[in-house]
Amino acid sequence: MKEVAFFAGAIGALGGAIAVIGLRNPFYSVLALIIHLISLAGLFLLLQGEFLAAAQIVVYAGAVMVLYVFVAAYVGNVDEPLWEPIPGQRFIAPLLGIALFVELGIAIVGSGLRSIESEGPTVELGFGSPEAIGTLLLERFLIAFEAASLLLLVAAVGAVVLAARKRPSEEAG
Amino acid sequence: MDITWYLVLSALIFAVGVTGVLLRRSPLVILLCLELMLNAGNLALLAFSRSLGNEEGQVFALVVMVVAACEVVVGLGLIVAAYRRRIPLNVDELRSLRG
Secondary structure (H helix, E strand, C coil): CHHHHHHHHHHHHHHHHHHHHHCCCHHHHHHHHHHHHHHHHHHHHHCCCHHHHHHHHHHHHHHHHHHHHHHHHHHCCCCCCCCCCCCCHHHHHHHHHHHHHHHHHHHHHCCCCHHHHCCCCCCCCCCCCHHHHHHHHHHCCHHHHHHHHHHHHHHHHHHHHHHCCCCHHHHHC | CCHHHHHHHHHHHHHHHHHHHHHCCCHHHHHHHHHHHHHHHHHHHHHHHHHHCCCHHHHHHHHHHHHHHHHHHHHHHHHHHHHHCCCCCCCCCCCCCCC
């Protein structure tokens, strides 16, 4: 049963990823990424990451993707040639991707870690629940939590500054 | 399912993301490919967290999500600003920085 769920999630995630880089229209790429993210949330559930799966759907597939859809609609369909200028790029880039995958695969399979050759230890009920993550976040990783909130604030202010409409006086110059 | 399967899937998604960054021209799609790579990293973090029976990896993945959200906000802000100034949205032409 777990195998079926894993392969369903894996096919969704991988198909979504390939569709993101293969589709010509950026709008469709964004939609493909949503499929990818939802499949990935399913895989997170299989790995007992309940809270992260929920956060993935709410934060990513919900909020962040709305931003992307908005910008894709605002910028409109940039007619981008799917491949081009640098000669041979359309062959070399996938080749590099495959080489990277082979390298990572060798690193993973050849690592000899015994812990990754099993399903992982049995964990108690509540592993990865909001309660457990929240306790860790507010006790052990409090500084990281605060730093993340500060980073979000800075990013929000930065985005407003970047995308703000220019004042008329600047427009002339 | 062995944890190895999840790690190999994560490597595959990461490689797809890298290929996308190398191949595509539109900054919007390049940002999407960055998301792919960050998510591949998240999947690996969760897999290791499961294989060690320890939730700390999940907290790490949560922080990665926050960083990804920041990156999206700033990146999309740049795209909107470039579009407003009629700068072509093509990374081959976005080569020079001027104040």
